[in-house]
Amino acid sequence: MVRLEGVGKVFPATRKSSAVTALSSIDLSAPKGSITAIIGRSGAGKSTLIRLVNGLERPSSGRVLVDGEDIAQLPEDRLRHIRRSIGMIFQHFNLLSSRTVFDNIALPLEIGGMARKEIAERVTPLLELVGLADKRDRYPAELSGGQKQRVGIARALATRPKLLLSDEATSALDPETTQSVLELLKRINSELGLTILLITHEMEVVKSIADNVAVIDGGKIVERGSTFDVFTHPQHHTTKVLLSGVPGMQLPAYAQAHLSQERREGAEVVLRIVFSGPHATDPVLSRLTGELGVSLNILGGAVDEIAGKPFGTLFVSFLADEARLERVRSTLAGLNLTTEVLGYVA
Numbered sequence: 001m002v003r004l005e006g007v008g009k010v011f012p013a014t015r016k017s018s019a020v021t022a023l024s025s026i027d028l029s030a031p032k033g034s035i036t037a038i039i040g041r042s043g044a045g046k047s048t049l050i051r052l053v054n055g056l057e058r059p060s061s062g063r064v065l066v067d068g069e070d071i072a073q074l075p076e077d078r079l080r081h082i083r084r085s086i087g088m089i090f091q092h093f094n095l096l097s098s099r100t101v102f103d104n105i106a107l108p109l110e111i112g113g114m115a116r117k118e119i120a121e122r123v124t125p126l127l128e129l130v131g132l133a134d135k136r137d138r139y140p141a142e143l144s145g146g147q148k149q150r151v152g153i154a155r156a157l158a159t160r161p162k163l164l165l166s167d168e169a170t171s172a173l174d175p176e177t178t179q180s181v182l183e184l185l186k187r188i189n190s191e192l193g194l195t196i197l198l199i200t201h202e203m204e205v206v207k208s209i210a211d212n213v214a215v216i217d218g219g220k221i222v223e224r225g226s227t228f229d230v231f232t233h234p235q236h237h238t239t240k241v242l243l244s245g246v247p248g249m250q251l252p253a254y255a256q257a258h259l260s261q262e263r264r265e266g267a268e269v270v271l272r273i274v275f276s277g278p279h280a281t282d283p284v285l286s287r288l289t290g291e292l293g294v295s296l297n298i299l300g301g302a303v304d305e306i307a308g309k310p311f312g313t314l315f316v317s318f319l320a321d322e323a324r325l326e327r328v329r330s331t332l333a334g335l336n337l338t339t340e341v342l343g344y345v346a
């Protein structure tokens with residue numbers, strides 16, 4: 001549905017500031033019907049990327065294809081047509097305060113010149129879909145944040161888009177409301193087959209709804225893959241930093257404080273064991289302590305679900321020389337568990 005090929009974006013120098021390379025060599029694809037998340041630190045280039053996809057900015061190099069059309073090459077009238085097949089939702093909802101819920105949702109249809117009767121036929125089921133049928137004549141000021149975002153979602157769906165772009169759509173909402181909005185987005189994705197491309201700084205959002213994730217840093221994609229793979233085995237430093245708040249990603253602070261990379265006499269090795277997929281519930285500890293005779297200290301851990309699959313991490317320490325450590329690691333590898341030596345604690 002969306003494909004970026006070798007995309008670069010340079011904002012030219014002005015009298016007051018020098019040129020800014022916001023994006024370079026971006027290759028990215030969001031398959032039809034998928035939910036793809038773009039994550040990155042502030043200033044990484046996420047908003048610029050979204051603005052290229054909806055045609056608000058033109059790339060300095062490369063191609064931006066939406067449903068097969070190179071949107072940078074389109075004449076203005078065709079671009080307007082494509083834009084109508086792209087819905088967008090925003091962090092601050094962007095509703096018109098002087099319009100009712102119904103009229104906010106109807107706005108893009110009015111702009112498109114649709115007859116009033118047809119508009120009502122389109123908006124009424126959308127109100128049902130987002131669970132706001134009883135709020136149709138209310139004004140935005142009378143709604144909660146979650147309800148406002150539901151209006152935003154219904155408005156974005158009014159033109160029956162193929163693609164929904166979400167720019168930090170849940171960032172202003174509390175965790176419970178965020179979950180209910182995410183459930184709505186997931187339902188829309190599966191029931192309407194809508195492709196969703198979202199940018200967010202909330203890893204909880206990515207973890208619960210995205211199929212795929214791309215990590216952007218300094219205007220470049222530094223890591224990408226299925227959400228499960230990227231979250232369970234992050235490779236790039238930026239990804240590790242972004243994921244550090246996800247339970248089980250980091251050694252607890254008390255243990256981190258004593259961690260050393262130097263192996264001193266009598267120090268215990270600290271291992272991160274990652275359980276994922278069908279082996280997440282295998283009895284690993286009993287095999288380690290039983291068959292291998294290792295006395296383990298449990299330092300921390302978490303069991304969670306990422307993109308619908310079970311995933312767990314366990315931080316352990318134990319006394320072992322090189323040979324025994326290798327035996328432990330190969331036993332765990334035989335059980336389809338991955339291990340990472342984090343260092344040593346005295």
Ligand SMILES: Nc1ncnc2c1ncn2[C@@H]1O[C@H](COP(=O)(O)OP(=O)(O)OP(=O)(O)O)[C@@H](O)[C@H]1O
Pocket residue numbers: 011020021022040041042043044045046047048049
């Ligand atoms: N219109 C513009 N003119 C000049 N520079 C710009 C413009 N828009 C963005 N930039 C620069 O491009 C870079 C990427 O900005 P962008 O807004 O895409 O980042 P972001 O990842 O969305 O950040 P945030 O999470 O803080 O919103 C930044 O260095 C920014 O200053």
